[in-house]
Amino acid sequence: MQLVLITAIGVGGATIFGSLIGFMFKKISHKFADIILSFAAGVMLAAAVLGLILPSLEYGGKWGILITVAGIFVGAVSLNLIDRLVPHLHKMVGVDIETHKNSNLDKVLLFVTAIAIHNLPEGIAAGVGFGSGDTTQALLIAGGIALQNVPEGMVIIGPMLASGVSPKKTFLCAMATGLVEVVGTLIGYFAVSVASVILPFALAFAGGTMLYVISDEMIPETHAHGSERGATYALLVGFCVMLISDVLLG
Numbered sequence: 001m002q003l004v005l006i007t008a009i010g011v012g013g014a015t016i017f018g019s020l021i022g023f024m025f026k027k028i029s030h031k032f033a034d035i036i037l038s039f040a041a042g043v044m045l046a047a048a049v050l051g052l053i054l055p056s057l058e059y060g061g062k063w064g065i066l067i068t069v070a071g072i073f074v075g076a077v078s079l080n081l082i083d084r085l086v087p088h089l090h091k092m093v094g095v096d097i098e099t100h101k102n103s104n105l106d107k108v109l110l111f112v113t114a115i116a117i118h119n120l121p122e123g124i125a126a127g128v129g130f131g132s133g134d135t136t137q138a139l140l141i142a143g144g145i146a147l148q149n150v151p152e153g154m155v156i157i158g159p160m161l162a163s164g165v166s167p168k169k170t171f172l173c174a175m176a177t178g179l180v181e182v183v184g185t186l187i188g189y190f191a192v193s194v195a196s197v198i199l200p201f202a203l204a205f206a207g208g209t210m211l212y213v214i215s216d217e218m219i220p221e222t223h224a225h226g227s228e229r230g231a232t233y234a235l236l237v238g239f240c241v242m243l244i245s246d247v248l249l250g
Helices: 002-024 030-085 105-131 135-155 157-162 167-194 196-222 228-249
Strands: none
Touching: 002 105, 002 135, 002 157, 002 167, 030 105, 030 135, 030 196, 030 228, 105 135, 105 167, 105 196, 135 167, 135 196, 135 228, 157 167, 167 196, 196 228
């Protein structure tokens, strides 16, 4: 339990760490952010497949394939429904800060709220990983999610400051989005600990949410600023780093 709590804080803390970088470099180059986000996408892709989806098949037994496929789609559809209700990263990230100087503050705060809402299932994915009993895989999954949270924390700072939010309140908002992930991690862990029968579906659900985030948000964002080739190779590097880590630590 102590390790789960430390990991939860680490996953949520990655967003806060990213926000601190955002304060230091208020206008981060698109190319730099795209490379980081692409690398994180590759790590998350491998984590979703190796750490969540394949174990779901294994734990599902006779009906493993049906449970896993159903879990993946339910996870993806759940995030799709959230996307219909609130905007997310690719709706505002990567837009020059000058664009936001005359923007409505409510829209920026809605953007931050959207990130917080999306962080909940990502946190659940990290927590569910521990429910499988494979601590190494769980830590790798959490590491992939944390990597993605760093650039996410970086990019929420500029728009908020440009919209007139004080630095203190901006940091508190960034911290709140990270704390949501801590809560999600604990929810995921306790859910599968209390009812181990839901583990196969929960693993697949978490994998589906991660695949949705990668395909619908991370990859389009990294290909939106003319750095497609670098972003593609960064994704492949991230995937291979995760694959090698899984083999060496597995």
